[in-house]
């Protein structure tokens with residue numbers, strides 16, 4: 001049985017004090033969420049250590065939003081995978097569309113990052129998704145399949161077993177426009193098929209999250225789809241009540 005996960009990507013929001021408060025509120029309410037649903041929060045780098053302390057003793061997992069494509073050394077401004085582990089992370093988001101779009105993150109770089117994350121004991125939350133032009137041109141299946149193949153096909157089955165995939169259509173991120181449950185399900189099924197072509201039955205064990213304007217009012221319909229195993233939540237993860245309400249939507 002694959003895991004249901006609701007992960008909150010805080011992006012570049014909250015001060016350290018606000019982040020600690022939000023993390024404490026999520027941890028306090030996390031007992032309302034059934035054990036079958038894993039909650040994860042992904043604050044900015046500066047917040048990881050105090051947030052790890054704030055969620056200690058709860059079942060909430062800690063994720064970073066990115067990690068370096070190098071192990072250590074003279075790479076000013078970068079944060080390595082083993083540093084994230086030492087700060088208390090079990091996960092890191094990789095390949096978010098905002099990093100691909102604004103910071104030039106390529107599939108080649110993501111191959112290195114995903115492998116380094118796994119080698120250091122992190123589960124990558126690997127993001128894929130098409131932009132509006134690609135969707136309107138009917139190229140969404142091809143674009144997403146290529147993103148999956150270019151990066152995840154380089155992994156061994158043992159490495160792949162650690163990966164969580166997040167499908168985030170770029171046109172739905174922060175726009176209030178959600179993919180319909182039908183649009184999301186058909187892409188999730190396609191992603192699982194592409195994973196199965198390389199990794200066989202392991203594809204049934206891989207958690208595939210939906211992200212893009214997911215909120216308490218639409219989570220139930222999305223999570224009811226057979227290939228949608230949870231959500232990667234942006235805006236709505238900044239309010240503990242909304243985040244928990246999403247996690248209660250299974």
Ligand code: 13P
Nearest residue numbers: 009173174212213234235
């Ligand atoms: P929103 O939920 O704000 O649309 O963001 C989704 C996202 O990008 C999560 O990684």
